[in-house]
Structure formats: C-alpha cells, structure tokens
Amino acid sequence: MKKRYYLDHNATTPVRPEVIEAMLPYMSETFGNSSSVHWYGQAAKNALELSREKIAAVIGADAEEVFFTGCGTESDNIALAGYMTAEKTRNGLVTTTVEHSAILKSAERLSKRGADVAYAGIDNQCVIDLDALRSAVNDTTALVSVMHANNETGVLQPIGDAADIAHEAGAIFHTDAVQSAGKIHINVKDMGIDMLSMSAHKINALKGVGAVYIKKGINVEPLTVGGSHERGIRPGTENIAGIVGFAAALELLQSEHEERAARLSALRDRLESEIGNRIPNILFNGRDARRLPGTSNISFPDVDGEALLFSMDLAGIAVSTGSACTSGAVEPSHVLIAMGIPPYMAQSSIRFSLGLGNTGEDIDHVIHVLPPIVERLRNISGSAQ
C-alpha cells in the first residue's frame, strides 16, 4: 500500500489504541442503556458518570455542569440557541467574524428569529480586537461567544479577557473550544467561562461524541425533547462507548500535554521554516499570533488551493484548503478574508495540522514534494519564478 501522510488533524483524528481498548467493553459486555435499572444499565450509568467526572476535571468544572452531545456543532447550537431562547430579559448576541460555521449559522438563525446579533472583527493575525468587542457588547447583550482556537489558522483568542468584557456588561460568556479542549489548558472557573463546547474526534477519540459545559445556574432551553437524559438538556440514549473513549482520550492528553505541545511546535516550526526556505513568494497566515502547536496556514499565491490539495493527495499527503471550490462554498475562507487577505490569496491557502503519529519523516516528505508541486502549478498559471 502506498505510504500516506496525514497532516489534517484539525479536520479529524485517528482514534488512539488506548481509547479503542477503553471503549470495547461498552460495545460487547457492558452495553446496557444507562436508563435501564438492571445490572447492564447500571454498569453503563456508572461508566457514563465516571466519564463525566473525568471530563469535568480536565476543564475545571463540576461533573453536573457537563452534558454530552453528539458533536461540537450540536454543543454550539445548544449553547447559543438554547441560552438565547431561555434568556428572556436580553436579546443581544455578540460573536466574532472568524467562528466556525456552527456558531455563525446559529447566530444567523437567531438573528432571523429576532435576536440582535453583532460580530466583532479581528486583526490581520486573526486575533480578536478587544476594543471592537468592548464596543459591541452593552447592557442589552445576553451572550458573548468567542472561539478559543481558530480551526483554520490555529490562532488562540484571549478568551479570559473576552469573558471579562462580557461579565462587565452583565452578559455571559461561551467559547467554542472544539479545537482546543484537551490540547490547551483550560480552567473554566479561572478563565470566567460560563459555557464551552468540546468534541471527541478532534483529540483521538471517536466521532459522534461532544460535550457542552454549562455553568450551574445558567438555564438553557433544550433543542430536542424526548427524555430525561443529560437532565433534559440533550435527551437520547447516550453513546456510552464513545463517551468512555472521550474521557480516556482527555485523561491521556492531560499527562502528555507538555511533551505533545513541544513536539508538535517543533515539527510545525520546521515545516514552516523549510517551506519558507524552498518556495518563494508565500505567506504565513496568523504566524505572529499565539497558535495551536500543530497548525500552519500558508498561502501560495498564483496556485489554486484545490489544485494544490489534489497534487498533494496524489503524493500521499492529506491537508486542507481554504479554497472555495472544495468546501462547496462560493467564497473562499471567511476567516482569511476577515484577516484582510485578498480573495485570490485566500483561494491559494493550505492548512497543515499536525497531531498524533506525525513525525519528522512526514515533514521531510512534505518539504521534498511541495516545492516541485508549487513550481509546476505556477508554470501552468503563468507565474513561475
């Protein structure tokens, strides 16, 4: 089989062996429905509650503040629509221009239903403009939502400061931590976070599991109804195996945290440095900001992102692009555009995101094949140096 190189960990990740092992019994032996009273059900319930405690501990929350969902998108929806629907005294929602579409689409829908929605801008490094946020937030704002790590650029937002701004105006603060939870240390109490979204498949656990942290005392209207699971916030039989795996993955990450961050940063920095040495006329997007250790977003002017993506795929390398055509969108990455990057350059961007299993050999392969790929495509576009 052809050797493959996966550099798209922000899209999704392989499930790690320890996580698979932790999950297996909940598929075959202790496979019960946690709502059942008999032994099978109680065994499942115990696993569910133990996982909840573990996950809560990782983010500094109480177990009763963590609710399991099907994914990060669902968590975002519960936080935004759920809170705005329950909150009757204020109608304002403030978020940013670079959020994941789960947040942006939720905000858009809330706006159509009558909420007053404002979007604070970011600077050219993808970092939120705190002054812009402060001006947008006022005493009619119910909720402020600012993502922790941007999925496209890896840039980290100053969410502690954003939470303060929210609280000063009497609003609550939510963060989409789908790309950061587990990878970057988070303590919801210390950081003043009132709600938070997380996702299992970004951290080497299974797809189909997410969680939303909702601080005690905050009311949220459920999006779906039908049972009393998750205290009514998210009814439906829980994915016990997936949840157990999620907890296992987070616990493992806790113990590996420092080493992982150092290893990925070193690989990412070498990738960027070598690409910079070997390919002329490129731009690193968000490089000056604090970022997730493994993410790199690079524009290659005069080369289309999708063409780059396919060429790299043919060379066995999996990455992502901010180009319009692949995402099915009509416009290129809203994140890069919000950063002030011209559309034709946003169109030419590639996101490399490293994670478990990536080694120096992967970096070597990329820096070996990428320069000729870029040169070939620049020849075709008529702009070869």
Add this chain to the structure above:
Amino acid sequence: MYSDKVMDHFQNPRNVGKMENPDGIGKKGNPVCGDVMELAIRINDNIIEEAKFLTFGCCAAIATSSIITEMVEGKTIEEAEQISKKAVAEALDGLPPAKMHCSNLAADALQDAIEDYRSKKK
C-alpha cells in the same frame, strides 16, 4: 470526485504556455471564485493550428483548459465556435456538477480568443 481523464489532464496538461504573437487571445475568469484562464490561438488559412493556455484554477479548470486546446487543433474557426461547455465536459468524461462552471470558462475563453482574432483582422 474526478474522472480519470480529468486527472490525466490535470497531471499532464497539454499545451501549457505563452504563445509568441498569437492571432487571437482570450482571457476569462473570476479571481474571486478562483479560476482565471488565458487561451491563445494561432490561425492559418482559417484553421486553428495551435492553441496554448495558462490557467490559475482548480483541477477542473486546468483539465478543461488542456482539453480544449486539443479539441480546437485542426478545426476551422467555424467548427471551433461550435464547441460548447457541454462538449468540453463530455470530452473529459464528465465533471462534477459543482465544477461545470469550469467548462464554461474554457468555452468562453475560446469564444473570446476567436472574437479577438476577428477584431484584429478588421
């Protein structure tokens, strides 16, 4: 996602380059959505002898540019004018629906080049 023909033309595009003193040159595209195509033709005795292209765009854009240069070679101007976006897509064994606009681009760039040739002739 793409047919073998598209991948072949993407990896081995025919007739890439800038033409010296083209008889007609057409440029079409939308840099905002991503694709820009430049098509140059050499004409002798009403027949398209040679065509060359330069394209900034996705796999489909490059493939449609490449195949249209093959399709026009040896045709009269009148025959070339008949080449539709559908014909371009068919020649590539089909394009995904979201990429049909790329075959548009190629057909339009050709019309543009022919138009340019005619206006120069006057």
